Amino acid sequence: MNVLNFMQSFFSDGSHWHGRDGIPQRVWEHVQYTAAALAIASAIGLPVGLVTGHTRRGGNTLAFLAAGARALPTFGLLVLMFFWLGLGIVPVMIPLVVLAIPPVLVTTYEAVRTVDPSPVDAARGMGMPEARILFQVEVPAALPLILSGLRSATVQIVSTATIAAYVSLGGVGRYILDGLYQHDYEKVVGGAALTAVLALLALLLFWAVGRVAVSPGVRRRRTA
Amino acid sequence: MAGSGHRLIRLRTLVHVIAPRAGKAVPEGFRRLIAIEDVSKRYADGTVAVDRLSLQIPDHSITVLVGPSGCGKTTTLRMINRMIEPSSGTIRVGGEDVRARPVNTLRRSMGYVIQNAGLFQHRTVLDNIATVPRLLGWSRQRARERAAELMERVGLDPAMARRYPYQLSGGQQQRVGVARALAADPPILLMDEPFSAVDPVVRRSLQEELLRIQGELGKAIVFVTHDMDEAITIGDRIAVLRTGGRLAQFAAPDEILSSPADPFVEEFLGSDRGIRGLSFLSTRDLELDRSRVFPVGSDRREMSGRAPEGAPVLVTDADGRPLGWADPGSWDGNVEALEPYGPVFEVGRDSLRVALDRTVLSPTGQAVGVDGSGKVLGVAGQETVAAAIRSARRRRAADAPQEAPAVKAGR
Amino acid sequence: MNGFFDIPSDLQHSYGGLIAVHMQEALVPVLAGLLLALPVGLLCVRHGWLYAPLLWTSTVLYAIPSIAFFVVLIDYTGLTQLTVMIPLCLYSLVVLVPAVVDGIRSVPEETNAAASAMGIGLARRYLQVQLPIAVPAITAGLRVAVASSISLVSVGALIGNQGGLGNLLTTAQLYGRPRLAVSSVVTTAVLAIVIDALLVLLRRVLTPWQPPSGRAAGRSGATPADPAAHTAEGAS
Numbered sequence: 037m038n039v040l041n042f043m044q045s046f047f048s049d050g051s052h053w054h055g056r057d058g059i060p061q062r063v064w065e066h067v068q069y070t071a072a073a074l075a076i077a078s079a080i081g082l083p084v085g086l087v088t089g090h091t092r093r094g095g096n097t098l099a100f101l102a103a104g105a106r107a108l109p110t111f112g113l114l115v116l117m118f119f120w121l122g123l124g125i126v127p128v129m130i131p132l133v134v135l136a137i138p139p140v141l142v143t144t145y146e147a148v149r150t151v152d153p154s155p156v157d158a159a160r161g162m163g164m165p166e167a168r169i170l171f172q173v174e175v176p177a178a179l180p181l182i183l184s185g186l187r188s189a190t191v192q193i194v195s196t197a198t199i200a201a202y203v204s205l206g207g208v209g210r211y212i213l214d215g216l217y218q219h220d221y222e223k224v225v226g227g228a229a230l231t232a233v234l235a236l237l238a239l240l241l242f243w244a245v246g247r248v249a250v251s252p253g254v255r256r257r258r259t260a
Numbered sequence: 261m262a263g264s265g266h267r268l269i270r271l272r273t274l275v276h277v278i279a280p281r282a283g284k285a286v287p288e289g290f291r292r293l294i295a296i297e298d299v300s301k302r303y304a305d306g307t308v309a310v311d312r313l314s315l316q317i318p319d320h321s322i323t324v325l326v327g328p329s330g331c332g333k334t335t336t337l338r339m340i341n342r343m344i345e346p347s348s349g350t351i352r353v354g355g356e357d358v359r360a361r362p363v364n365t366l367r368r369s370m371g372y373v374i375q376n377a378g379l380f381q382h383r384t385v386l387d388n389i390a391t392v393p394r395l396l397g398w399s400r401q402r403a404r405e406r407a408a409e410l411m412e413r414v415g416l417d418p419a420m421a422r423r424y425p426y427q428l429s430g431g432q433q434q435r436v437g438v439a440r441a442l443a444a445d446p447p448i449l450l451m452d453e454p455f456s457a458v459d460p461v462v463r464r465s466l467q468e469e470l471l472r473i474q475g476e477l478g479k480a481i482v483f484v485t486h487d488m489d490e491a492i493t494i495g496d497r498i499a500v501l502r503t504g505g506r507l508a509q510f511a512a513p514d515e516i517l518s519s520p521a522d523p524f525v526e527e528f529l530g531s532d533r534g535i536r537g538l539s540f541l542s543t544r545d546l547e548l549d550r551s552r553v554f555p556v557g558s559d560r561r562e563m564s565g566r567a568p569e570g571a572p573v574l575v576t577d578a579d580g581r582p583l584g585w586a587d588p589g590s591w592d593g594n595v596e597a598l599e600p601y602g603p604v605f606e607v608g609r610d611s612l613r614v615a616l617d618r619t620v621l622s623p624t625g626q627a628v629g630v631d632g633s634g635k636v637l638g639v640a641g642q643e644t645v646a647a648a649i650r651s652a653r654r655r656r657a658a659d660a661p662q663e664a665p666a667v668k669a670g671r
Numbered sequence: 672m673n674g675f676f677d678i679p680s681d682l683q684h685s686y687g688g689l690i691a692v693h694m695q696e697a698l699v700p701v702l703a704g705l706l707l708a709l710p711v712g713l714l715c716v717r718h719g720w721l722y723a724p725l726l727w728t729s730t731v732l733y734a735i736p737s738i739a740f741f742v743v744l745i746d747y748t749g750l751t752q753l754t755v756m757i758p759l760c761l762y763s764l765v766v767l768v769p770a771v772v773d774g775i776r777s778v779p780e781e782t783n784a785a786a787s788a789m790g791i792g793l794a795r796r797y798l799q800v801q802l803p804i805a806v807p808a809i810t811a812g813l814r815v816a817v818a819s820s821i822s823l824v825s826v827g828a829l830i831g832n833q834g835g836l837g838n839l840l841t842t843a844q845l846y847g848r849p850r851l852a853v854s855s856v857v858t859t860a861v862l863a864i865v866i867d868a869l870l871v872l873l874r875r876v877l878t879p880w881q882p883p884s885g886r887a888a889g890r891s892g893a894t895p896a897d898p899a900a901h902t903a904e905g906a907s
Contacts, residue, residue: 039743106818107863111825112856115840119849158378158437161341161450162392163367176382191734198736212739216829221742228739235734239727251382253424 039225046226057210059230065206066234069125069197073132074190080133081140081189082182089148089178090170098145102138110135114199128200135196136189143185147178179250187242194235198227208234293319294340294448294480299349301335301505309335310505312349319447322474322481324495326488328528332505333484337450340482341367353448368392371441371449371479375457377433379425385411385436386421392444403443410439413476415469431462435469442477449481456485467494488529492517492536500525514540518653538613541652543605546615546645548629548638556583556595563588572624574601580635585624604628607637612652616645675854679846682838690858692752693835697821698866700756704763704816705809711764712771713797722772733765737826741833750831759823763816770812774805807881810874814867821863825855836862 046052053059088094110131117127151174159173175182198209208230215223246255294317301310310332317323325333338344340351342363351358358366379388389407394400411418414435425433434454441449455463471494474481485491491498492513500508500516502524509521517537520526526533553574554563563573563586572585575598584598591597602621605614607629618627619642626639676686684692715722740758748754778801786796802809825837832838839855842848875881 103814103818103867104860104864106815107821107860107867109822109825109837109856109859109863111822111828111837112840112852112859115843115852116849116856119843119852152378152381154374154376154378155380156378157343158372158374158440159380159391161343161367161372161374162395162440163364163369164391164395165364173380176380179382191730195734195736198738209736209738212736212742216738216742224739224742228735228743231736231739232731232734236731239730251424253380253384253426254382 042222042225043229046222046229049222052226062206062208062210063230063234066194066197066200066208066230069128069132069200069205069207070190070193070234070238073129073136073193073197074186076129076133077136077140077189077193078186081137082144085141085144085182086148086170086175089145090166090174092149095145095149098141102142105134105138108134110196111199111202114202118203123204125205127203128197128205131199132193132196136193139185139189139192143188144178144182147181147185148174150181151177176251177254180246180254183242183246183250187239190238190242191235194238195231198231293317293354294482295350295352295355296336296340297350297352299336299339299346299351301332301339301344302347308505310339310346313501313505313507315499315507315510317480317482318497319480320478321496322470322483322494324483324485324491324498325501326485326491326495326498326528327501327508328503329486330503331501333486333501334452335505336501337452337482337484340448341370341372341450368395368444369446369448371444371446373434373437373441373449373451373454375453377425377437377454379433379436379440381425384422384424385416385428388425388436389440389443391440396444406443407439410442413442413473414439429462430458431466434458434462434466438470438473442473447480449479451481451483453484453486455490456487463490470494489536492539500528518656535613535616538616538649539611541612541649542608543610543612543615543629543648544608545651546607546612546629546640546648548607548640549626549644550638552626552639553636555580556593560588560591560593572599572626574626574628574636574639576636582628582630582636599623601628604630604634606630606632612645612649615640615648616642619645675850678839678851679842682832682842686854689836689838690862693821693824693837693859694862696752696755696824696827696833696835697759698817700760701763701767701813701816701820703756703760704767705813707760708764708767708771709802712768712775715768715772716775725768729761729765729768733762737762737823738829741827741830745830750833752827752833754830755824755827755833759820762823763820766812766816766819767809770809770816771805773812774808775801777808778804803877806874806877810870810877814870817866817870818863821859821866825859 047059051058055061084098088098108131113131113134114127117130121127148170155173155177156169159169164173197207198212200207201209201213208227211223211227211230215221215225215227296313296315296317299310299313300308302308309330313332313336315323315336325336327333335344339346340353340358342358353366379385380391383391386404386407389410390398390400390403393403393406398406408418408421411421416432416435416439420428420432425436428436434457437454441451455466458466467490470481483491483494495513497510498513498516499510500521502508508525508528509516511521514537516525517529517533517540520529520533529536552571553576555576555578557578570587570589573588575583575586575595577583582601582604583595584601586598600623602623603618605618605627609632615627615629619625619640622628626641627645628639629637631637678684678686678689682689711725715725735758737758740761741754744754744757748757775797782800782804783796786800791800825834825840828834828837828839828841832841834840836855836859839851843851843855
């Protein structure tokens, strides 16, 4: 199997670029799944991570829950959800969210927890309310780490969202799975390449966000 | 109370109390006094950090809390702005219990400076300083203007305004920390070992800056340090605490040096407290000997005649500035051949400690005393200085704590 | 109860057998990954410029869906366990190399300086001074890598039943027996938790110099943050 050849022929095939099964369509679906899963995982993981990191309580419980969530096999969950909930978007979202929560949660917690306590103490002494301390002192300093947790989760989601195809949904995984069943290895390789590209794009996106959102005062410091 | 040399501040205090600023009917001095009343802090595991401490901290002065580790000085400081809550006892600011107001309101009315400055690394220097004004609702514009003012006041180059903390040296960061604490013009400043993390040279300059700023602003400063020398240098009153959080002595620095309350304080003062205490005695009344000072070109016989047998004489130039020592018997009149006169002391401004030091450094054992413009007023040997010390002490013992000379400990 | 443990014969393994296969397919690659990560991580620490490109590459590799990876390898390694294990080994690198790098970097400078000053050679220093101190960070990475690996093995079911306990998933669909799927998920999860606990225990045993855990434990101890996460910062 000449991987490069397959990749080339997959992408150069004009028909692959149009229609319901075209690359743009599949990529768009994949992006949607990823974004949705990331949004839900962040909605759960970020607040919990921020609060436990700031109050420094519940860290052990958090570690426990994260380890538990990581232990759940994603593919297994998918099949189970399929049995219980049938086809559709929810059976896919659940395993993806379970997969994405631990990196977001644990990294955010660690990020906030390990912020230099001096500025926090100074802020408290200045009469800053706790919430403001969290968002205006701790988060900016912890931002690089928080972003990297989100980035890691995103890459994992991009890669795993291919399983959506297993429950008859779309996304780039469609190529891989169809290719597997049809013995069309061009598709498999093409699908894999697309996933890798999407992951790369995600990395670039996070890099860009980091450059914009992270203060120069914080960015420079991290020359460890 | 005897201060350690803030004559300028004393005058300002009088002005403040007698002629309060327009719009403030009540003398501020009373309102801003901090009263620590029988305060204790006990922890769950039995540790007693502060043990029934009572202290009255006056306005317009620097009160230093000093002691070995575990003496509760930082705990005490942090109880004033309620970073730590006392187990028992009350703290009042201006007569009002600190628990009466919401805690953030209290904290915003006090400046808080900590070791390592605790600057917000993600904000520029200017925005760091502007923090409390912004918290109080000032517009960004006004807050930044104020921040720029303060940068100047603490001696920071305005070019630093847009820099980030990581680009600043330790000493500069500390100055930003002080500026930030002063931004909202709080009447009280709490400082927790602010200068301990910088090197000694930087520390000296920061201490001097603080004294200068205090001279201009006259705040009530509570300063925590473990360094007794620092306490003596900057404190108007010093509270020495012992391990276990109990007060050993609370007095002006020169009183502590001359009469430590107990062996613990004495030990904590370290060696040569006698000599260090001389920093607080002025050379104003030192009896200087003019008989051995001659301008260049004087007659040699006159020089040998007036001076005691064989003793060296001090040759000055036509204006009276010192040139060097000469042996009247053998000197050929050549200025180059004179022996260097070493460092001098300024009469009235320098302390007896300096004068004594100069006698030690002088090649002839005689210190050269000059006036403000550098002209020689006379010389003094060690015995003369010793006599001055004795009479100064007698004077102090006789009347109440005298007004200290306008000299800084250490000179 | 029967429905959970009654394994169809076409899987050619008993329940216990499936567990054994699954563990083998999951743990061996991680071990191999660790053996690779140790020298690679050291290289990255000594030659900092290597780190960023290496991370980006391994992240992109990690992004390649496991099923695609398996399929591509079929031509080379057939429908065997090896096909599953090779990609898993590569995946574990994404987590383990940063963990090793973090661990080595967590050794205080003074310790390194003292070791050199005593004349301890580089290799010895790595093995006897730096690695032991790096254990907390490395085990944190191992925990994540192992959990991920155990989870991914199940996907091997799609290529000729090489998924250990994952095979029960496809079988469950084939025979319409959801209980087998439950069995698969629960067993896999329990196994992952048990191995995780064992790793924590291992860490405690290997680091008697560290306070047990809870508040005293540093970042690399108590909570296994995703090592792939915070380290890729070096890349950005």
